[in-house]
Amino acid sequence: MSTTKRSTKFAALAVGLAMVVAACGDDSEYTTATTAAAVETTAAAAETTAAPAPDTTAAPETTGAPAAEAAMRITVDINPDAVWEDGSPVTVADFECTLNAAINTPGSISTTGYDKIIGISAGESDQQVVIEFSEVYAPYKGLFGSLIKAASVEDCNDISTDFADFNGTSNTEWLMDSWSPSQLVYVPNPNYWGEAPKVERIVMVPFADGDTQNAALLAGEVDFIYPQFYAGISDALADPNVTSKVEFGGDYEGFYFQSDPSRGGPFSDPIFREAFVKSIDRDAVFEQIYIPLSEGKGKLLNCGPIVPGPYCNDAWAEGQFDPEGAAALLEENGWAKNADGFWAKDGGEAPTVRWIINTGNVRRENTQAFLIPLMQAAGFNVVADNCDAACYFQQRLPSLDYDMAMYISTAPPDPSYLVPGFTCAQIPTEANQQQGQNSTGWCNEEASAKLEESDVTVDEAARAALIKDALTLMAADRVMLPLFQFPKAGFWRTDKLAGAVDGQLNNYNAFNNFSEWEDADGDGQIIIGAEQWPECLNPVTECANSSWMVWTTAFPISQGVWETTNEGTYQITNLVAGEPVVEVL
Amino acid sequence: MLRYILRRLLWAVPIVLIATFVVYVALRVGTDPVASYKRVNQRASAKKIQQYIEANGLYDGFGGYIKGYFQWLGGFLTGDWPRSIKGSREVWPAVKEAMMNTLRLGITSSVIGITIGLTLGVFVALKPGSLRDSATNTLTFVAISTPPFVSALFLQLFFAVYWTRWFESPLLPTSGVYPPGQQGFDVGLMVKHMILPVTVVVIQIVAVYTRYMRASLLDVLNSEYMRTARAKGISERRVLVRHALRNALIPIVTLVAIDFGAILGGLIITEGVFSYPGLGMYFLKAFENGDFPLMMPWVFFFTILVILFNLIADVSYAVLDPRIRLD
Numbered sequence: 001m002s003t004t005k006r007s008t009k010f011a012a013l014a015v016g017l018a019m020v021v022a023a024c025g026d027d028s029e030y031t032t033a034t035t036a037a038a039v040e041t042t043a044a045a046a047e048t049t050a051a052p053a054p055d056t057t058a059a060p061e062t063t064g065a066p067a068a069e070a071a072m073r074i075t076v077d078i079n080p081d082a083v084w085e086d087g088s089p090v091t092v093a094d095f096e097c098t099l100n101a102a103i104n105t106p107g108s109i110s111t112t113g114y115d116k117i118i119g120i121s122a123g124e125s126d127q128q129v130v131i132e133f134s135e136v137y138a139p140y141k142g143l144f145g146s147l148i149k150a151a152s153v154e155d156c157n158d159i160s161t162d163f164a165d166f167n168g169t170s171n172t173e174w175l176m177d178s179w180s181p182s183q184l185v186y187v188p189n190p191n192y193w194g195e196a197p198k199v200e201r202i203v204m205v206p207f208a209d210g211d212t213q214n215a216a217l218l219a220g221e222v223d224f225i226y227p228q229f230y231a232g233i234s235d236a237l238a239d240p241n242v243t244s245k246v247e248f249g250g251d252y253e254g255f256y257f258q259s260d261p262s263r264g265g266p267f268s269d270p271i272f273r274e275a276f277v278k279s280i281d282r283d284a285v286f287e288q289i290y291i292p293l294s295e296g297k298g299k300l301l302n303c304g305p306i307v308p309g310p311y312c313n314d315a316w317a318e319g320q321f322d323p324e325g326a327a328a329l330l331e332e333n334g335w336a337k338n339a340d341g342f343w344a345k346d347g348g349e350a351p352t353v354r355w356i357i358n359t360g361n362v363r364r365e366n367t368q369a370f371l372i373p374l375m376q377a378a379g380f381n382v383v384a385d386n387c388d389a390a391c392y393f394q395q396r397l398p399s400l401d402y403d404m405a406m407y408i409s410t411a412p413p414d415p416s417y418l419v420p421g422f423t424c425a426q427i428p429t430e431a432n433q434q435q436g437q438n439s440t441g442w443c444n445e446e447a448s449a450k451l452e453e454s455d456v457t458v459d460e461a462a463r464a465a466l467i468k469d470a471l472t473l474m475a476a477d478r479v480m481l482p483l484f485q486f487p488k489a490g491f492w493r494t495d496k497l498a499g500a501v502d503g504q505l506n507n508y509n510a511f512n513n514f515s516e517w518e519d520a521d522g523d524g525q526i527i528i529g530a531e532q533w534p535e536c537l538n539p540v541t542e543c544a545n546s547s548w549m550v551w552t553t554a555f556p557i558s559q560g561v562w563e564t565t566n567e568g569t570y571q572i573t574n575l576v577a578g579e580p581v582v583e584v585l
Numbered sequence: 586m587l588r589y590i591l592r593r594l595l596w597a598v599p600i601v602l603i604a605t606f607v608v609y610v611a612l613r614v615g616t617d618p619v620a621s622y623k624r625v626n627q628r629a630s631a632k633k634i635q636q637y638i639e640a641n642g643l644y645d646g647f648g649g650y651i652k653g654y655f656q657w658l659g660g661f662l663t664g665d666w667p668r669s670i671k672g673s674r675e676v677w678p679a680v681k682e683a684m685m686n687t688l689r690l691g692i693t694s695s696v697i698g699i700t701i702g703l704t705l706g707v708f709v710a711l712k713p714g715s716l717r718d719s720a721t722n723t724l725t726f727v728a729i730s731t732p733p734f735v736s737a738l739f740l741q742l743f744f745a746v747y748w749t750r751w752f753e754s755p756l757l758p759t760s761g762v763y764p765p766g767q768q769g770f771d772v773g774l775m776v777k778h779m780i781l782p783v784t785v786v787v788i789q790i791v792a793v794y795t796r797y798m799r800a801s802l803l804d805v806l807n808s809e810y811m812r813t814a815r816a817k818g819i820s821e822r823r824v825l826v827r828h829a830l831r832n833a834l835i836p837i838v839t840l841v842a843i844d845f846g847a848i849l850g851g852l853i854i855t856e857g858v859f860s861y862p863g864l865g866m867y868f869l870k871a872f873e874n875g876d877f878p879l880m881m882p883w884v885f886f887f888t889i890l891v892i893l894f895n896l897i898a899d900v901s902y903a904v905l906d907p908r909i910r911l912d
Contacts, residue, residue: 164674182862205761209860215746216760218745218746219741220755221755221760221764239750525766527766535672541673
């Protein structure tokens with residue numbers, strides 16, 4: 001399961017698809033059979049960096065009337081054929097309900113973006129939606145990623161007790177037939193206006209244990225699985241009737257350095273931090289740890305806290321490993337090695353670098369075992385300071401209680417997650433009630449300004465340039481060290497499944513094109529194994545803070561204006577009649 | 586007898602209260618339900634948190650613990666159970682389904698395992714030092730030393746994965762209570778899905794009870810009263826059944842009663858490996874979330890179960906050993 005530090009993989013609804021930072025990536029569930037579920041879920045809830053900041057201010061009540069001072073307006077024409085599962089049309093009321101639910105529901109996991117909306121109203125008809133924003137909001141495509149049917153809830157301002165164990169609404173190909181702790185069944189939505197699914201039924205079943213999931217696929221009990229990738233998985237699933245596709249998606253792993261000066265850690269000294277980072281041989285780590293993992297398919301990530309794409313400028317490609325330069329830099333600034341061989345400043349005590357990972361994660365423990373002796377030999381007193389996943393992702397990282405950390409994040413298609421993750425205002429302080437999500441404590445005013453400006457820059461080229469500038473500054477400040485873009489893999493049985501099975505495996509929405517899959521063995525159903533199982537189906541509250549929850553219970557039955565693509569971009573869905581009109585006022 | 590049972594049942598009431606109160610306090614201190622709630626519901630308003638505290642009686646201080654416990658107990662007994670902290674779901678349906686799955690698995694495994702184990706124990710105890718004794722001893726040591734997840738994986742590989750390669754379909758399923766897509770009750774499919782997990786548990790139980798029974802019976806067979814019985818001219822069969830077995834079973838009955846709770850609790854690993862949604866997985870999930878409203882019914886259920894089986898053990902004593910007077 002992946003790593004996403006705290007919060008927000010936003011569910012279908014709240015921040016929509018893109019701003020959410022998925023929590024997929026912690027592969028510790030493969031270490032033991034019995035603790036897998038616990039680690040998985042904890043990590044899912046916690047291990048994300050790229051999460052929009054929680055809104056600590058009072059959420060505004062929304063109204064249907066547009067306000068006069070709007071800075072941006074989006075006009076959405078709903079497809080006249082678009083209807084809910086009962087045949088009722090999708091209207092502006094559903095958009096308004098979605099907004100109110102995200103903003104006002106107690107326990108809503110994020111209001112980011114929605115809190116900038118000052119009005120939703122009907123345009124020429126109730127199937128034209130006019131959305132007005134208080135300020136320009138560039139990541140608008142992440143909003144209204146899926147809709148809540150207004151008629152399905154009693155009070156759109158509080159849907160916290162709705163959808164506890166069933167969601168019978170749908171504006172997609174699928175309709176939920178049943179949900180239980182043991183399985184989830186989808187059947188075709190008879191009122192769907194688009195192309196009908198090619199199979200009569202989709203069944204999803206949970207597997208708390210990775211080995212059991214593999215065995216179930218090999219035994220033909222499930223048709224498709226989407227497991228966390230690990231070294232040797234292809235061998236474990238080698239079978240003439242099983243095939244796979246491996247792609248490199250939004251998950252990436254890196255080292256992070258606690259840079260907040262107010263915390264007083266060793267890396268709050270930028271000279272020491274630079275020298276330390278220059279002493280890390282990323283190529284050696286990559287060869288030792290990631291080449292075996294990726295079965296030779298991966299390559300070193302140089303983009304920073306983002307994956308290759310329009311916002312990557314490979315800012316970390318050059319000048320990162322320079323041990324001689326590191327030593328010279330330290331010596332120039334009054335550092336010298338002490339009797340123990342560790343760097344100490346002005347004859348003082350050598351700083352201890354506390355490197356935290358989650359206990360039981362074999363890959364990270366191996367990385368520590370490999371790198372700590374090298375760093376100690378280079379004169380840095382690095383010690384492992386690990387704790388379990390809950391402690392790591394829910395306590396230590398959010399409270400910035402570490403010097404060096406290693407984790408996976410999932411980058412959604414839109415880079416807006418960089419603002420909460422890396423700007424000065426988002427460092428947890430008394431001022432923001434310790435709710436900021438910049439867990440590196442890094443503050444570079446220039447970079448923050450560029451990132452914040454990118455959030456209000458609608459022009460995509462200009463926005464990309466701003467992001468790249470900020471990443472360049474980040475690389476220069478050595479606040480993190482990207483390592484590896486993680487593989488995403490689907491494994492399926494060719495004797496049971498055909499069609500576009502491998503079409504969307506890299507998508508942020510994962511495998512949700514199963515309406516295009518074909519039932520090759522003719523048993524009338526496609527069975528999908530799920531590594532995690534949602535504890536409830538509410539799309540805006542805490543249960544939505546999990547990749548598997550949105551993959552299994554939100555995306556399949558609820559679509560919105562935009563959807564993510566396999567290429568990491570957004571496209572409009574067939575819920576709308578055409579590309580929405582965006583006006584900066 | 587009836588009077589004794591009633592008296593023990595009355596005694597069970599304060600025992601249940603004390604035991605559940607101790608566990609209640611332990612859970613409150615160990616998991617900090619309010620902190621867990623805030624962690625799971627990171628954007629919960631102060632009002633919502635206060636509602637949670639009041640709904641669950643999570644008051645501070647020793648007095649608060651007592652008040653909270655009785656509030657919880659009152660709600661529990663009247664069916665007014667607080668909802669789970671994650672997803673605000675009703676607790677009873679989840680407990681009920683998990684409890685039924687675990688009881689089905691645990692009782693089936695225990696009955697089969699203990700029956701086979703005791704029979705095997707008698708079988709080998711009658712000829713100590715023989716080939717069958719040595720072979721059984723060796724096998725039981727191997728079985729005891731094999732962790733459940735290893736035997737589970739082995740069985741899954743053999744009966745599902747490799748069987749599919751050899752014969753194109755699995756002989757037995759790897760996981761779940763029913764095959765994917767099954768809706769509604771089907772005893773045949775349910776039994777088929779229980780075979781592998783039951784086998785894993787039974788292997789452990791058989792090994793343990795074979796050793797217990799063998800040791801207990803050998804001890805009895807070598808006692809002086811057995812010699813006396815034989816000297817009186819009682820048939821060997823009657824000596825074995827009326828005197829030896831009956832006496833050898835007395836300590837075993839205690840073990841069975843005590844073990845039953847342990848067997849149910851020990852199903853966590855088996856349930857995990859077989860993706861079997863029982864109380865083990867239920868508790869792991871609840872504990873991981875610090876979900877107090879989910880954990881307390883689990884604790885209560887196991888407390889009742891242990892007390893009940895201890896009562897059964899005491900009554901069984903009296904039936905097996907006439908020296909024990911119930912009143």
